[in-house]
Amino acid sequence: xxxxxxxxxxGVLRFIGHxxxxxxxxxxxxxxxxxxxxxxxxxxHQVISFAAPMPLGMTSEGEYFxxxxxxxxxxxxxxxxxxxxxxxxxVVLDIVALPDDAKPSMSIVSASDYIIFxxxxxxxxxxxxxxxxxxxxxxxxxxxxxxxxxxxxELTNIKPGIYALHEYVKQSPYTEVYDxxxxxxxxSGSILNLKPELVIEALCKQAGITYNRYNYRVHRxxxxxxxxxxxQSLGTVGKHF
Amino acid sequence: xxxxxxxERILMNIEKPARYIGNEVNIVKKDLANxxxxxxxxxxxxxxxxxxxxxxxxLYDMFNRREDTYCERVYSPWPDxxxxxxxxxxxxxxxxxxxxxxxxxxxxxxxxYEMCYTNILQVIDLxxxxxxxxxxxxxxxxxxxxxxxVVNPEPIADFFDIFYIGEGExxxxxxxxxxxxxxxxxxxxxxxxxxxxxxxxxxxxxLYEVTYNEDKTIKAVKPIMDGVPASIKRQVVVxxxxxxxxxxPVIPYIRATxxxxxxxxxxxCIRGCRFxxxxxxxxxxxxxxxxxxxxxxxxxxxxxxxxxISLSSLSSSDYENLDExxxxxxxLRDTEHVNVSxxxxxxxxxxxxxxxxxxxxxxxxxxxxxxxxxxxLRDVINKGITxxxxxxxxxxxxxxxxxxxxxxxxxxxxxxxxQDLYGIAELAEKIxxxxxxTVPKEKRNGxxxxxxxxxxxxxxxxTPFQWAPMILPEEFTRRAYYVKDCFxxxxxxxxxxxxxxxxxxxxxxxxxxxxxxxxxxxxYDVYKQGAIFDAWTEYFDIHxxxxxxxxxxxDILFYTTRExxxxxxxxxxxxxxxxxxxxxxxxxxxxKKGVVTKNCRSQCMGCGSAVYQGGVCFEAKN
Numbered sequence: 001x002x003x004x005x006x007x008x009x010x011g012v013l014r015f016i017g018h019x020x021x022x023x024x025x026x027x028x029x030x031x032x033x034x035x036x037x038x039x040x041x042x043x044x045h046q047v048i049s050f051a052a053p054m055p056l057g058m059t060s061e062g063e064y065f066x067x068x069x070x071x072x073x074x075x076x077x078x079x080x081x082x083x084x085x086x087x088x089x090x091v092v093l094d095i096v097a098l099p100d101d102a103k104p105s106m107s108i109v110s111a112s113d114y115i116i117f118x119x120x121x122x123x124x125x126x127x128x129x130x131x132x133x134x135x136x137x138x139x140x141x142x143x144x145x146x147x148x149x150x151x152x153x154e155l156t157n158i159k160p161g162i163y164a165l166h167e168y169v170k171q172s173p174y175t176e177v178y179d180x181x182x183x184x185x186x187x188s189g190s191i192l193n194l195k196p197e198l199v200i201e202a203l204c205k206q207a208g209i210t211y212n213r214y215n216y217r218v219h220r221x222x223x224x225x226x227x228x229x230x231x232q233s234l235g236t237v238g239k240h241f
Numbered sequence: 242x243x244x245x246x247x248x249e250r251i252l253m254n255i256e257k258p259a260r261y262i263g264n265e266v267n268i269v270k271k272d273l274a275n276x277x278x279x280x281x282x283x284x285x286x287x288x289x290x291x292x293x294x295x296x297x298x299x300l301y302d303m304f305n306r307r308e309d310t311y312c313e314r315v316y317s318p319w320p321d322x323x324x325x326x327x328x329x330x331x332x333x334x335x336x337x338x339x340x341x342x343x344x345x346x347x348x349x350x351x352x353x354y355e356m357c358y359t360n361i362l363q364v365i366d367l368x369x370x371x372x373x374x375x376x377x378x379x380x381x382x383x384x385x386x387x388x389x390x391v392v393n394p395e396p397i398a399d400f401f402d403i404f405y406i407g408e409g410e411x412x413x414x415x416x417x418x419x420x421x422x423x424x425x426x427x428x429x430x431x432x433x434x435x436x437x438x439x440x441x442x443x444x445x446x447x448l449y450e451v452t453y454n455e456d457k458t459i460k461a462v463k464p465i466m467d468g469v470p471a472s473i474k475r476q477v478v479v480x481x482x483x484x485x486x487x488x489x490p491v492i493p494y495i496r497a498t499x500x501x502x503x504x505x506x507x508x509x510c511i512r513g514c515r516f517x518x519x520x521x522x523x524x525x526x527x528x529x530x531x532x533x534x535x536x537x538x539x540x541x542x543x544x545x546x547x548x549x550i551s552l553s554s555l556s557s558s559d560y561e562n563l564d565e566x567x568x569x570x571x572x573l574r575d576t577e578h579v580n581v582s583x584x585x586x587x588x589x590x591x592x593x594x595x596x597x598x599x600x601x602x603x604x605x606x607x608x609x610x611x612x613x614x615x616x617x618l619r620d621v622i623n624k625g626i627t628x629x630x631x632x633x634x635x636x637x638x639x640x641x642x643x644x645x646x647x648x649x650x651x652x653x654x655x656x657x658x659x660q661d662l663y664g665i666a667e668l669a670e671k672i673x674x675x676x677x678x679t680v681p682k683e684k685r686n687g688x689x690x691x692x693x694x695x696x697x698x699x700x701x702x703x704t705p706f707q708w709a710p711m712i713l714p715e716e717f718t719r720r721a722y723y724v725k726d727c728f729x730x731x732x733x734x735x736x737x738x739x740x741x742x743x744x745x746x747x748x749x750x751x752x753x754x755x756x757x758x759x760x761x762x763x764x765y766d767v768y769k770q771g772a773i774f775d776a777w778t779e780y781f782d783i784h785x786x787x788x789x790x791x792x793x794x795x796d797i798l799f800y801t802t803r804e805x806x807x808x809x810x811x812x813x814x815x816x817x818x819x820x821x822x823x824x825x826x827x828x829x830x831x832x833k834k835g836v837v838t839k840n841c842r843s844q845c846m847g848c849g850s851a852v853y854q855g856g857v858c859f860e861a862k863n
Contacts, residue, residue, distance in 0.1 A: 023494075
């Protein structure tokens with residue numbers, strides 16, 4: 001049976017890279033004694049795949065991976081068994097069974113939303129100063145930033161990738177406490193992908209602040225699929241069991 | 242979750258920040274209010290190397306079984322972080338609670354190879370502890386060294402308060418109890434150290450004085466006061482079966498060098514190869530019962546989630562119930578999806594059958610540690626493998642589908658001649674001929690490959706070769722080129738390959754391994770010149786050492802190429818490693834005559850380790 005597992009990656013685990021998080025789950029699944037399926041061949045591996053790789057330094061409460069299982073018990077039991085063995089910072093939030101024809105999560109991701117808050121080492125009013133520029137930026141038809149690729153650097157219009165941008169007034173239970181935060185919903189996935197850092201950089205430019213990526217903490221709230229007008233979180237296609 | 246010692250800015254600017262954040266699965270957490278003794282356990286190399294080492298996992302588990310003790314881990318910061326910590330005055334910290342090492346009671350450092358000596362100074366220095374033990378005060382942690390290198394701890398004697406000689410399982414409880422008494426009484430650091438020196442296996446170098454002869458050799462190493470023992474006995478855990486074993490080892494997030502469950506099946510080796518220090522200093526050979534190992538294997542796989550298990554010992558083929566154990570592991574492979582990685586086994590029909598079940602033959606190669614090219618020289622070193630063993634093993638393997646063979650050799654062994662060097666190429670050629678004779682043309686996929694590699698022989702303390710001269714680096718290079726030429730003369734030269742190691746690191750190992758206290762000043766000097774991570778070729782700079790030897794008027798040939806006389810007092814003679822000097826001297830004489838010595842199971846050669854009252858010495862009597 002194909003399952004989709006939603007999890008958090010918080011706290012100091014933001015310094016663990018994507019491949020290591022995959023290895024961490026492979027071991028956790030074994031410790032939890034879940035009947036994951038193995039591929040055939042001389043060195044069989046677990047049939048699991050992750051939705052959207054996360055860069056080092058980012059935290060999240062909306063990560064997903066899909067796994068093929070030979071036997072399953074119930075959502076509650078499997079969650080409990082995983083959470084009992086996962087390290088502090090990773091919590092399984094939900095497990096759903098996918099329909100047989102469900103596409104792999106990696107291929108359907110179309111958007112993510114994030115909150116941005118101040119890293120404790122930087123000056124206190126930095127987020128407020130950026131928030132003041134949000135309305136200006138939302139009114140701009142074109143937002144250009146320098147985008148670096150491996151080979152070149154060029155001015156790119158990031159506006160098409162910004163689906164929403166405003167102040168965030170709630171406190172996430174999965175992050176450190178902050179006084180001010182910015183919310184952004186951005187395109188992500190294989191068709192159009194916009195990194196939150198580029199939006200912060202654009203806001204900094206508006207506010208006349210020198211951009212320094214270590215001044216900000218980026219936290220993903222949720223990963224979505226579907227068209228821009230009808231975005232759904234990745235977990236909505238499945239059912240509890 | 243502990244607050245990290247390093248800031249976001251630093252962690253995001255260094256390689257692999259996961260090395261420094263702790264919080265791994267299976268770490269021990271304790272309430273500091275209920276803890277009396279805090280230990281920082283250190284492997285002085287990068288995290289991925291240190292986390293692969295079984296010994297620390299054993300001691301970490303053992304210390305933390307004590308309610309009054311909290312043992313945490315610390316490793317060498319990689320040069321990128323090292324630079325930042327110095328620039329910004331950030332003290333070295335433990336992983337578990339991210340506490341400055343200086344706030345600990347004890348800094349315990351395991352010393353596995355000579356080339357980590359500068360990293361030891363790095364760790365002590367970054368912890369804001371005085372580098373020289375004589376400069377430390379009551380506020381400083383007690384710095385303890387352990388591990389195989391401390392059978393000759395003299396080159397680093399000035400940096401340590403205490404050396405623990407031998408296996409950690411025996412005397413630490415007594416030492417920690419004494420430490421507690423010291424901490425809660427008026428006892429001074431000096432009084433504590435004097436009392437500690439009376440615990441078996443505890444060597445307090447500052448309580449011993451070394452005197453020298455005019456020819457610079459050692460006259461004597463003697464205690465400076467009454468009540469300090471003249472010799473320190475290497476510790477051995479006799480009840481190996483019931484000694485603590487870490488069934489829930491800490492699992493690193495990033496891939497460690499050994500990313501698997503390690504099952505220690507046996508300690509010590511019955512073989513008695515004359516160049517091998519481990520074969521002498523872990524005597525007597527002790528085994529764990531196969532039923533216990535099966536239980537451990539299953540538990541550790543369950544507790545870690547690792548997908549691979551490997552066996553640890555010096556010579557797994559000598560484990561008495563190897564068949565049964567391997568058959569069990571193969572069964573686990575099928576039921577639990579666990580890969581079995583095999584240590585170097587003697588190549589025979591049984592081991593090939595096992596290997597074919599657990600390895601992809603096409604990708605794996607066979608390894609023969611021949612060490613020398615001719616039977617004469619193999620007899621000198623007492624390496625009990627014959628050409629016939631190697632050729633028969635190869636034939637079986639080729640029939641089984643293997644077509645890659647690795648051969649290990651050493652250059653510069655005592656009595657080695659050019660004939661022995663030619664023998665290396667000849668042996669490789671003979672193996673390739675076996676392939677062409679055994680495997681018909683239509684069954685050959687690609688080309689058979691015989692890869693021979695050679696290292697530079699370094700004589701080690703407590704081996705029969707401790708008296709032997711090391712060859713000069715120029716001579717090593719000549720011999721290596723000569724072997725290379727011999728390979729080119731072989732008929733199947735296209736299937737043969739010969740490579741050899743860099744000589745520079747071996748020279749240094751040669752100096753440090755049989756070194757004395759006069760070298761502490763050099764090690765401190767090169768550290769001050771910026772040397773760290775000397776075990777890493779990209780950071781090792783031989784000139785830094787050579788300049789320092791010159792500044793300190795030290796002739797390295799005194800340590801390397803000089804042949805010692807049988808009555809010379811060695812810097813390590815006050816350490817009693819179990820094997821006696823008389824036995825080693827006998828073996829050295831036998832080596833020069835090319836006479837082999839039987840293994841411990843065939844016949845007791847009276848090495849001295851029977852005093853431990855256990856292991857193979859008493860197997861037949863049980």
